[in-house]
Amino acid sequence: xxxxxxxxxxxxxxxxxxxxRVLARALARGRRWPLALAAALVVVAGGGGSLWWAHxxxxxLGAERDRLAARVAALEDTVSSxxxxxxxxxxxxxxxxxxxxxxxxxxxxxxxHRWLVRCEGLAPNARDQTYQLWxxxxxxxxxxxxxxxxxxxxxxxxLPLPQAGERVMGAAMSIEPRAGSASPSGxxxxxxxx
Amino acid sequence: MRRxxxxxxxxxxxxxDALAPWVLGLAYRILHDEDAAEEVVGDVFVKVWRxxxxxxxxxxxxxxxxxxxxxxxxxxxxxRRQRWWRKAxxxxxxxxxxxxxxxxxxxxxxxxxxxxxxxxxEVHAALATLPDELRRVVMLAYFEGLSHSQIARxxxxxxxxxxxxxRAAHQKLTDQLxxxxxxxx
Numbered sequence: 001x002x003x004x005x006x007x008x009x010x011x012x013x014x015x016x017x018x019x020x021r022v023l024a025r026a027l028a029r030g031r032r033w034p035l036a037l038a039a040a041l042v043v044v045a046g047g048g049g050s051l052w053w054a055h056x057x058x059x060x061l062g063a064e065r066d067r068l069a070a071r072v073a074a075l076e077d078t079v080s081s082x083x084x085x086x087x088x089x090x091x092x093x094x095x096x097x098x099x100x101x102x103x104x105x106x107x108x109x110x111x112x113h114r115w116l117v118r119c120e121g122l123a124p125n126a127r128d129q130t131y132q133l134w135x136x137x138x139x140x141x142x143x144x145x146x147x148x149x150x151x152x153x154x155x156x157x158x159l160p161l162p163q164a165g166e167r168v169m170g171a172a173m174s175i176e177p178r179a180g181s182a183s184p185s186g187x188x189x190x191x192x193x194x
Numbered sequence: 195m196r197r198x199x200x201x202x203x204x205x206x207x208x209x210x211d212a213l214a215p216w217v218l219g220l221a222y223r224i225l226h227d228e229d230a231a232e233e234v235v236g237d238v239f240v241k242v243w244r245x246x247x248x249x250x251x252x253x254x255x256x257x258x259x260x261x262x263x264x265x266x267x268x269x270x271x272x273x274r275r276q277r278w279w280r281k282a283x284x285x286x287x288x289x290x291x292x293x294x295x296x297x298x299x300x301x302x303x304x305x306x307x308x309x310x311x312x313x314x315x316e317v318h319a320a321l322a323t324l325p326d327e328l329r330r331v332v333m334l335a336y337f338e339g340l341s342h343s344q345i346a347r348x349x350x351x352x353x354x355x356x357x358x359x360x361r362a363a364h365q366k367l368t369d370q371l372x373x374x375x376x377x378x379x
Contacts, residue, residue, distance in 0.1 A: 003259070003262055004257075004258050004261075004317050004367075004374055005317065005321070005332070005367070006258070006262070006264065007257070007261065007313055007314050007317040007318075008314070008317040008320075008321045009219045009220050009222075010219055010314070011215030011216050011219045011310075011311075011314070012215055012218040012219040012222055012231075013215055014214045014215060014218050014232070014235065015232075018214070018232055018235065018236075019207075022235055022239050022240075023206065023239070025236050025240055026239045026242075026244075027203060027206070027243070153229060
């Protein structure tokens with residue numbers, strides 16, 4: 001009877017564009033077999049040359065898949081090393097952008113002198129703007145990275161810390177022109193000490 | 195159901211109109227992330243369209259079957275995210291053990307025009323009648339997908355107590371909801 005429990009949650013109105021996306025996805029999969037059959041017929045009709053081309057294409061796609069899988073594995077490895085290293089500190093900063101509440105999470109790996117930064121729930125940038133992350137050092141604010149948020153999705157980025165000679169004491173984020181700035185010139189989104 | 199099994203695409207559209215708000219609501223309740231919840235909605239309707247022939251009406255109505263697909267898919271996503279962010283959770287990102295209270299508060303009346311609303315009211319009311327200690331274990335099991343032993347650890351209660359409470363809650367809900375039927379044809 002717990003099967004009905006899902007109905008205890010209030011409904012949420014889906015965004016209008018979701019319907020088209022969902023139905024297209026569902027129906028495209030339903031039509032996969034006829035499409036696959038048609039594709040197979042085309043390949044057969046095309047003769048050996050087409051078959052050879054298709055074979056090469058499959059090899060190329062397979063290689064691309066393997067390359068992407070290796071990149072994902074490497075990324076997972078990097079993220080995992082950040083998250084599970086006992087020397088890693090975590091700083092979470094709630095931020096408000098464009099009327100939305102989001103967060104910036106910084107994993108500080110003091111052993112390897114690097115940060116992993118995750119932004120979530122930030123308002124997408126205007127067309128000519130970007131978020132810029134700054135290292136707050138004893139010699140002032142140093143550019144760390146541009147974090148362009150064109151889409152309403154979380155972003156994760158690994159950053160090496162500045163070379164020796166500058167002591168990083170905190171982090172900050174501001175909204176800058178899309179090409180970035182040498183020093184903060186736009187609104188500060190947050191500033192936090194380590 | 196017959197039209198879905200006959201691959202009537204209009205039936206799928208009608209099913210989406212009737213159930214998408216509930217599937218999205220459930221997925222959002224579990225994931226607290228609109229984008230991820232929308233992904234779940236897509237996955238659910240793809241799975242329903244492709245696998246509707248697997249649904250056995252003798253074993254239960256269509257709506258709970260679809261909601262169980264949504265719940266399982268959302269919990270899979272939740273667990274995947276938790277694996278990545280376990281450390282962050284240790285610093286307090288995890289939702290509180292007793293976050294259930296606000297979730298059973300009555301939603302606004304403006305949504306009463308949504309298809310299926312009377313059924314929602316009944317399930318909501320049944321859940322609300324459970325004593326706090328029973329409702330809490332149900333919420334943790336259903337919406338967070340926790341096992342009995344995980345619930346026991348979370349609530350710092352003996353495993354036997356958790357099992358007993360879940361059994362009691364299940365029995366009470368069964369008694370109260372046994373008469374429910376799909377509002378879909």
